[in-house]
Amino acid sequence: MASTQSTIRIVPAGHTKRAKSDLMRQRLRAAGWFLVPMLIALAIVAGWPLLRTIYFSFTNASLTNLYGAEWVGFKNYLNWTVLKSGRVIWSGLLSDPAWWNAVWNTVRFSIISVTLETILGTVVALVLNAEFKGRGLVRAAILIPWAIPTIVSARMWGWMLNDQFGIINDVLLTFGLIDHKIAWTASSDTAMIAVLIVDVWKTTPFMALLILAGLQMIPRDIYEAAALDGVHPVKTFWKVTLPLVRPALMVAVIFRLLDAMRIFDLIYVLTPNSSQTKTISVLARENLIDFDKFAYGSAQSTMLFLIIALMTILYIWLGKVRFDGGDR
Amino acid sequence: MLWSYTKTASFYLLVAIIVLVSVFPFYYAILTSFKSGTALFEINYLPTHFSLDNYIAVLTTGVFVRNLGNSILVASSVVVLALFLAVTAAFALARVSFRGRGLLLMTILAVSMFPQIAVLAGLFELVRAFGLFNTPFALIFSYTIFTLPFTVWVLTTFMRDLPVEIEEAAIVDGASPWVIITKVFMPLMWPALVTTGLLAFIAAWNEFLFALTFTSSNETRTVPVAIALLSGASQYEIPWGRIMAASVIVTVPLVALVLIFQRKIVQGLTAGGVKG
Numbered sequence: 185m186a187s188t189q190s191t192i193r194i195v196p197a198g199h200t201k202r203a204k205s206d207l208m209r210q211r212l213r214a215a216g217w218f219l220v221p222m223l224i225a226l227a228i229v230a231g232w233p234l235l236r237t238i239y240f241s242f243t244n245a246s247l248t249n250l251y252g253a254e255w256v257g258f259k260n261y262l263n264w265t266v267l268k269s270g271r272v273i274w275s276g277l278l279s280d281p282a283w284w285n286a287v288w289n290t291v292r293f294s295i296i297s298v299t300l301e302t303i304l305g306t307v308v309a310l311v312l313n314a315e316f317k318g319r320g321l322v323r324a325a326i327l328i329p330w331a332i333p334t335i336v337s338a339r340m341w342g343w344m345l346n347d348q349f350g351i352i353n354d355v356l357l358t359f360g361l362i363d364h365k366i367a368w369t370a371s372s373d374t375a376m377i378a379v380l381i382v383d384v385w386k387t388t389p390f391m392a393l394l395i396l397a398g399l400q401m402i403p404r405d406i407y408e409a410a411a412l413d414g415v416h417p418v419k420t421f422w423k424v425t426l427p428l429v430r431p432a433l434m435v436a437v438i439f440r441l442l443d444a445m446r447i448f449d450l451i452y453v454l455t456p457n458s459s460q461t462k463t464i465s466v467l468a469r470e471n472l473i474d475f476d477k478f479a480y481g482s483a484q485s486t487m488l489f490l491i492i493a494l495m496t497i498l499y500i501w502l503g504k505v506r507f508d509g510g511d512r
Numbered sequence: 513m514l515w516s517y518t519k520t521a522s523f524y525l526l527v528a529i530i531v532l533v534s535v536f537p538f539y540y541a542i543l544t545s546f547k548s549g550t551a552l553f554e555i556n557y558l559p560t561h562f563s564l565d566n567y568i569a570v571l572t573t574g575v576f577v578r579n580l581g582n583s584i585l586v587a588s589s590v591v592v593l594a595l596f597l598a599v600t601a602a603f604a605l606a607r608v609s610f611r612g613r614g615l616l617l618m619t620i621l622a623v624s625m626f627p628q629i630a631v632l633a634g635l636f637e638l639v640r641a642f643g644l645f646n647t648p649f650a651l652i653f654s655y656t657i658f659t660l661p662f663t664v665w666v667l668t669t670f671m672r673d674l675p676v677e678i679e680e681a682a683i684v685d686g687a688s689p690w691v692i693i694t695k696v697f698m699p700l701m702w703p704a705l706v707t708t709g710l711l712a713f714i715a716a717w718n719e720f721l722f723a724l725t726f727t728s729s730n731e732t733r734t735v736p737v738a739i740a741l742l743s744g745a746s747q748y749e750i751p752w753g754r755i756m757a758a759s760v761i762v763t764v765p766l767v768a769l770v771l772i773f774q775r776k777i778v779q780g781l782t783a784g785g786v787k788g
Contacts, residue, residue: 212608214608214689216604218600218603219616221601225656226623229654229657230626230657233633234630236633237630237632240634314523316524316527321531322527322530325530326531326534327771328534328767329534329537329538331767332763333717333718333735333763334720334736335720335739336541336736336739336759339739339740340538340540340759349552349555351540351555385533385537390781393781394781394782442625446627448628448629448720449721449736449740453720465627473636489627489630492625496625
């Protein structure tokens with residue numbers, strides 16, 4: 185390598201410049217060719233289907249009649265008819281209680297689960313950032329919930345939360361925390377709690393790992409300096425650790441939040457048919473496929489897309505987070 | 513002195529709780545999977561029964577083995593496809609500066625945040641139009657939406673960190689971009705490829721919504737759907753033993769892979785995430 189470098193140096197300046205611009209052009213052309221397959225693939229699996237979903241939401245398409253669909257404007261979103269008596273009847277998803285129930289469930293689930301996961305994830309990350317014997321083992325252990333497929337965890341917890349034979353009820357009864365067996369997944373007051381328990385169990389490790397990566401970028405001497413100055417560890421956490429880990433924490437939170445907003449599989453398997461946990465994704469799929477209200481389901485999917493897109497834009501705008509990584 | 517002991521003790525208590533909560537559900541699933549008959553409905557905290565009935569039932573009756581095959585086929589094809597498309601794209605995004613690069617990366621990231629349900633209707637139409645409905649190809653095709661952006665993203669962050677000198681030396685030796693990727697970068701990229709490939713494999717292996725929607729017969733289903741739809745003779749007779757056995761079969765290889773590659777996986781998961 186040393187010899188090639190010395191060759192560069194002896195080439196006259198003008199020559200290098202020309203060679204360089206040729207090279208740049210060649211590289212740009214190659215870059216273009218390298219990007220095209222990926223862009224085409226993404227356009228086919230993401231761009232086009234998204235546009236079609238939005239299109240379907242403005243039609244009266246049904247599963248059996250995808251192509252004969254007629255344009256109906258915003259009818260699937262909001263529509264009204266004035267009866268002879270002067271009464272106005274509203275229709276469309278914006279006047280549909282089932283839709284608002286799903287929105288409420290989705291928001292409630294996302295906010296509670298992400299809050300709990302952030303707090304618990306921070307605790308786990310702080311533990312893993314400390315030096316102690318068996319740290320590797322603990323890290324391996326927390327990876328297990330992450331590695332288990334969501335469907336499997338839904339089934340596993342469904343069994344553990346079973347009202348008659350579930351181990352959770354048994355533990356709680358033994359410790360006297362409850363006085364009768366609870367039908368966690370079936371009862372309407374606890375269905376959401378059951379979903380939250382499983383989701384927090386499954387995704388806290390991911391949060392913890394992201395926060396841990398942030399923690400490990402904080403130089404150790406800052407802590408040493410704080411300790412030397414006699415700053416209380418709790419104060420060090422609030423004044424030093426938290427501000428420094430904030431960027432990593434914010435990215436983790438937004439990733440999780442966007443992920444939580446689209447939750448489908450856990451709820452579909454753990455608490456099927458419960459209106460207390462039905463989220464937008466579950467409701468939209470039900471309409472799209474099971475109820476043969478393809479256009480109506482498309483409208484709900486489109487709304488979810490809009491909500492998530494708006495959240496992302498707002499977040500980037502407010503947080504001024506640089507997702508592009510930029511040139512460093 | 514006493515204070516410091518209590519502090520150490522409570523720290524280890526916390527560690528113990530974390531480990532117990534993380535591991536117990538899977539341990540309990542394994543425990544349940546070895547129970548059969550009425551033993552299933554006794555609550556035990558320690559292994560008391562050992563019977564392979566559930567495993568035999570899952571593997572010999574029904575089409576679970578076929579489902580496993582489908583999952584392996586789909587997940588591996590998705591990985592190969594995504595890595596192939598992503599390596600070259602990542603080179604362009606990481607090593608060549610051109611106008612709109614930041615915007616492009618942003619778009620790719622945006623795609624990975626798409627709610628899957630938003631493309632479900634459009635993909636459903638495409639899958640039917642291409643005649644892929646109820647075949648593994650429908651899944652290989654549609655899974656690109658979440659594996660490709662992710663692999664491109666992680667490989668780009670990784671490739672950006674490769675030293676520029678290596679590339680310069682190759683350019684001086686007259687290597688074309690294609691040669692640089694295949695002969696110079698690829699050997700250096702194996703760790704990153706293994707990590708991203710593994711993460712893409714896990715994502716494809718676990719996917720549920722598309723698998724549920726784009727397949728309709730027992731023979732073409734992947735394992736998550738098969739496990740979700742595993743049911744007994746009646747709605748009230750859920751075969752928990754068999755469900756747990758199937759769950760263990762599906763999960764053990766994943767947990768093993770994750771534990772073997774844990775360092776790499778943690779790196780891959782956090783790449784791009786923390787640099788924000």
